[in-house]
Structure formats: structure tokens, C-alpha cells
Amino acid sequence: MTAQQPLSRPGATRGGFSSSHARLYAGMAAGVLLIALPLFTLMQLALSDDSGSLTHVVSTVLPQATRETALLLAGVAVLTAVFGTGSAWLVTAFEFPLRRVLAIALVLPLAMPTYIAAAVYVEWLDAAGPVQRFIRMLVGAPTAAAFPLPSIRSLPGAIFVMSAVLYPYVYLSTRALFTMQSASLIEAARSLGAKPARIFWRVALPLARPAIALGVSLCLLETLNDIGASEFLGVRTLTLSVMTTWLNRGSLEGAAAIACAMLIVVIALILVEMRARGNRGFTSSVKRPRAVAPKTLKGAQAIGALSFCAAPVIVGFIVPATFLSIQAMQRTVRGQIDPMIFDALLMTVLLAGAATIGILLLASTIAASQRLLGTALSRGVARFAALGYAVPGTVLALGLLTPIAFFDNQIANLWRAVTGERIGLVLTGSGLAIIIAYHARFLGIAIGAIENGYARISPHLDDAARMLGRSLGGIRRDVHQPLIRPALGTAALLVFVDAMKELPATLLLRPLNVETLATLVYADAARGVFEAGSLAALLIVLIGLGPIMLIARANRSEPADALLAASAATGDAKARDNPV
């Protein structure tokens, strides 16, 4: 591992301020605006509250909601860390039956949205569901009240469901780390006679601390963002309180205040994660990383390893996917297919695809400006632009409503002034509003993944190119772009999968007659007939499988490129400048 400081300084390139500079600054400005506008709207709303609902909310809602949210986050953090890290370690350091299959399969739950997993498990494990009915039959209990079993609709249930589908974030980041960095250290420990358990606790785990922190912080951000699963499972999270304050007390101001408070909590979380990671980052060495030679397991140990790794896959993917498939098939046979589903499928792919292209363009510009300019401003912009990922989707969409409507009305009024015709709302009416919301929300993932790609490109290459007379734009075009392609690919896949699953912003900002697969699922769940949306839910999972398998394959062969995203939101650049 070598420490490498980028030597670039602003204006140090030949020719001063060029069109390339202009593009970089334009990208940074766009990134800042995208996040600043909704945040500013929310803060303005929060501060304008004079109805006293804020004091009521603070005294009655916040303590309980904060407590439940904190417990939920703590539980998810522990479970995802244990299963994500444990399975990554087992799959890297040992050989056992089905290891190769499991190494890829462990990523699959990423394709399963949290709200769908929650709905499926409620169907299965609820008092009236097949599992409990079976148990009551075995035991001979007439009613559930006579033989109460733990309910899935509870805080532990929520921790269980969320961890089952979110652990792949930890798995991916720790696996990348283990494959990349541990070979010589592990072998040294082995040659000194350390047992496998000791190697894990004393060598692998401390090494993995930054990766675990990264993966867990992503899991927690996703948990915070979720509304569907929490509402379903009866957990009163802060995000849910935002919704009820807004809807039932009619206090958008109070809701905005809670949202701002949440943002402060999230920023604190991120700072804690940065501290937990220490000042270590992932810099690449000149030599190609060597994978650790796996130790073969036999007998009970092999079965133990197999079960430990198979359990998350079964719980997080196989069970929900099977349920969805059965329901979808039943409905297809009965002819109960929603005719809108093909339009929804097309619209989902179109919106996610268009957003991915735009986000890649913007994120690569912002990441490039950080790399090429190296100023505190560019680093600050990259951190700020990634903040959108930390804001729950509903809140972000609410914050975007006013600015987007403002621009829409300006455009419409201008059109009317020029042509005398009524054009309606262009941004909202065309679906661009949704794409803008996706940009605000997912920019952080893309920035993080591309930053990791830049980390693999030695700054010496930049310096060499400058010495040979390349301008800023030339460096970007001739040196960076060919080398950054794998990272762009990873960023594109991650953004696409997340955009496809997105629900709250889509619900609020979509134009007339537009459905995505996620909104179809939601419409049925809202009526209390979730199974009717099972084909749409299955399609979300199936479409996500493609990108996710690609990510899993990339993780195997090019570990550093698959390192995960919100490192942008968590200050990875700072860590890289001060390596161990």
C-alpha cells in the first residue's frame, strides 16, 4: 500500500481558466444547487412554524420516535455487521462446499426492496399466516391468543427483516477489503501458528474496521430512509413521525423541523463513522493484490460455514422471491394481470436509465473537479452533493416540490408571454421532476464509487501528463477516462438498482398517467391487497438481478472498483490524504 498525495493545485495547469475549468465549476454548481434548494426549503419551512405544534412534537413524539429509531439502527448495525463481515470472511479465507455459489449469492438480497421483504414476511409469519397456523396445528392450539408466538410486526421483527436485505452492503465492502489487502498478513499469522479464530479476531477484523464502518453506515442510511417497511411492521421511526406530523396534524412545518433534526443526527452518524474508520482509506499498491489462499474446511466446520453463509441468502432473497413467484404465477394463471404492468415496466427502466446517465455525468464532473483541482472547495462540494443520500426520500421530495414548481411556473409563464399558449408544467409534466429528485438522492452513491475509481489512478500519472504538456481537459480525456471506466460501470449499476426501487419521491412528483413498478406495488399494498402487486414486485427484483450479478462478478475480479458508495458522504477523500 503506498501513500500518494495528489499534487494538483488550482490554476497550476497550463492555460489558466479553460473551458474544461468551466465545465468542472458548472458541474459543482449544479451539484450544490440540487441539494441546497430542497434543504433550504425545508429549513425555511421548519423555521416558519408558529402554531405551537413544534413544541408538542418535541415533547411527545420525538423522544419515543428517537428511541425506537435508535434501537432499530443499533439492531440493524449489529446484525448486518455480524452476517456481512462473517460471511465475507468465510467465503474469502476458507474453502467449503458451495463456496463459489454463495460468494455471488450473498449479494442477491440487494435486489429485494425493504418494503417488499417486510410485506412478504408479514404474510408468512403473522398470526394468520401459514407458519403460525402450522405450529398451532402441531401444538393443538385453537386460537393465536391461546398460544401466542412472537410477532413479526415488532421492533425485533423490523430489525430482522431490514438486516436480511441490507447486509450485502457490509458484505461487499468487507469482501473487497479481504480479497485485496489481507493475503500477506494472514499468511504471516498462519505461519506463526495462529488458529483461524484468532486470525479473524486479531488480524482480519481490525483490518476490516473501515470497510465495516462504511458498509454499516450505508445500511443505516437505508434503514432511516425506509417508510414502507416501518409502517407495515409497526415501528414508529423518526421518518414515520415526519409523515404523521405532516399528514395528521397538518403541520408541514413541524414535519420539516423533524426532518432537519434527523439530518443533524445523520451528519453525526457520518462523523462517528469517519472516526470509527480512523484515518485509513483504500489506496492501491503498484503490484496487483494477491488473494489469500483459502484453507479447506471439513465435516462439521464445513457445514457450519455453509449454514452461516446460506442463512442470509435464504432469508434475504430466496424466501421472499419464492413467495413473490408463487403469487405472481397464481395470478397469471387466474388472468389477473394488471394491463398497466408493461407500461410501468417500460417507464421504470426509462426513468432509472435516464437518471443513471444524468447522475453519471454530474457525479463524474464533481469527482473529477475534486481530483483535478484539489481545492478545499471542490472537496466540500463533493461532500455536500452527496448529502442527498442521507435525506429520506419523502422529505427530499417535499423539499423539492417548491423549487421545481417555481421553475415550472417561470417556464410556463415565459411560454405564455412569448406564444400566448398554455403549456402547463413542463418539469413535472414530463417526468423530469422525478429524474431531478433521483439526482438529488443518488448523486452520493455515484460520487463515492467514482472517487474510489480515482483512488486507483496514481496521481503520478496526472503529474506525468502535465509535464508532457496536457491541459486539464487533456488529462481528463486521455488519462482518466480510459482508467475510470470500471468505476463508472459500478456507479451506473448501483444507481440504476436504487433508482428502480425508489418510491416516495416518485409517488409525490410523478406526472399524470405514469406508473412505475414500485408505484404499482404500493397502490396494491395501500388497498390491503399486496399480493395483487406481486408480479410488479417480482419484476423489480428480476430487473435488479442483472446489475447486481454484474456488481458481484466485478467484486470478485476487481475488488477495489466495487467498493461502495457513500464514502463520499463519509469523507473518504480526507482519509485518503492522510493514509496510515
Added chain:
Amino acid sequence: MLHRPFSRVLAAAAFLTLSPQAFAQTDVVNVYTSREPALIKPALDAFTQATAIKVNTVFIQNGLEERVKAEGANSPADIIITVDAAKLVNAVDLGILQKPSNMLTEAAIAPSLRDPEGRWSAVTLRSRVVYASKDRVKENAIHYEDLADPKWKGKICIRSGQHPYNISLIAAMIAHHGVEKTEAWLRGVKANLAKKPSGGDRDVAKDILAGVCDIGIGNTYYVGLMLKDKDQRAWGEAIKVLDSTFKNGGTHVNISGVGLAKNAPNKANAEKLIGFLLSDQAQVMLATLNEEYPVRAGISTVTTEKLFGPIKPDSFSLIQIANQRKKASELVDKVGFDQ
């Protein structure tokens, strides 16, 4: 390839062509609904068939009024369809409705079911009642106030206290008995809960079937819908609907309603749609399809009455009840009902 700005411009242009409102339109009417589209689609399709006016819809369960307000003068919204009178009152307060020229001069709709200034009207009616196990509960009628009676300890299931349907019921209780007595009642109900509030009204029936609880609260129409659904029929058959009233009052009702948007671009078409929704044909259709009660006097309620009996709406007007919602929501938090 990826790094040319043109691709973004192209994408925007492509989307502009998809915009339904960007250019001059054939006959359309734009409906913003917080009612699930599947429930109103048959009526809207019938409207299109009768008038050749195309209906565009968007389902915004949460934030519909905020969106229409933010969209302002250029909003494409013509009609707003929502559930829960409080949302319509909220829409009036936000200033996003206007009075249609045709709405209520002709229809025979009870004053308690429409805006006194004529800016919105109910379209269908439903009541919030007590579901009970056919096997384990002998009563056939109940007062809402009795739900706090200790004899039901550990026997009640209900969805989240913060859900708008329950907020309305609690608000109605406040209108009847005042805040203090309602707080005591709410604490009593909470003490009687079999489990933490979660899920929806259909889950209440499901839990009664499973024996988790003996009674619960839900809307009337779910019963009919469950009986019609192959997978949920067992839930519907496990329960009966108790004749639920306030002491010295009637049954708590709520509505789905319609309003004309203030800046409606297709005002004439919108007024036609409102008239259609209140016409005999649509009223009967909506009532039968969705197991609700029609709001026009004189429309037969035979099919719904078969399941739930004749409706005896409470005396308080929906607007009076809507005014208590904020206090109701605060009470739910104060009492810790959902914890």
C-alpha cells in the same frame, strides 16, 4: 459518449415529447386522486365512454394538496378526489378549490356531506364500525364508548391510531364528549389492545380469524371487498359487523369526495365529471363495486344494506369533526397509543 452534455439535452427533449400537457390536447380532464385508482377507474371509464372525454389520473396518497398548491396557476389539476373529509377541508384552507357552476344546485345531498360554500361534495359514504368474531362475540350492537370497558381487555385489534380513519373517529369522540373524556376513553382502549397497532383494517379481520383478538375497528367496505376476494374470503367470513353508534348519536361516517381545482385548465370537462360522479349511474356503480353507500338521496342502498344494515350517520357534520383532528392526533401521541 457518456461525457457529452448533449445526451442530457436529448433525454430532456425526449421526455418533453412524452409530456401530456405540453401541447394542445384533445378533450381531457385531469384527475388528482388520493383514492386508489383501481377503486374509481370503472366509474372514470364509464364517463369516458359516455362523453368521449379522456381521463388522465395521478395517484398521490400523501401530499396531493401540497402539490396542487405548489403547482399554482399553471397546475394541470382539474379535479381532486380524496378520501376523508378533513383532506377536503384542508384543500379549502389551502385555497386550491373553486366552486363549480353545476355542483350542488340540483343534487339532493345532505348538507352535512358537502361544503357549505359549495366547493366540494361527498361522492360515497362509508362508516367506521366494530368488527367482531362470529364465534366468540355474542353482541350484535355496541357503543364506541364501550370499547374502553375492561371486559374487552386483551381483545381489541386496531390499526395505527395515527391513521386518518382512526383520527376521524377520535375527533368525532372529541366532538361528542370533549377532550378530557376522550383522553380517558383512549387510555381505556389502549389498555384493552391485544397487540400493538399495526397493519390495516383487513389485518384486523385476519387477526380476528386467527384468534389474536375478538373485536376490532374497521371500515364497512373492507368487509364486502374481502368477501369478494378469493384469498381473503375467509377473513371476511370470520367476522360480523356490529351496529356501532355513539351513545346518544349515530354511526361515525366518512366520505370520499370531489372538488374542482382552482386553476383547472379544462373547467367545463371537470364540471361534467363532477356531475357524472353524482349521477344515478355512477352512484350505483361506485356503491356496488366498492361496497359503499351512495350520497344522493333516493338511490337505493339495497346491496350495501344487505351487508351492513341501513346507515344511521352521526349528527355532527364532517366539518365539525374535521376541526378536532389536530387535537385527536395530539391525544394519540400523548396517550402513547401506538407504542
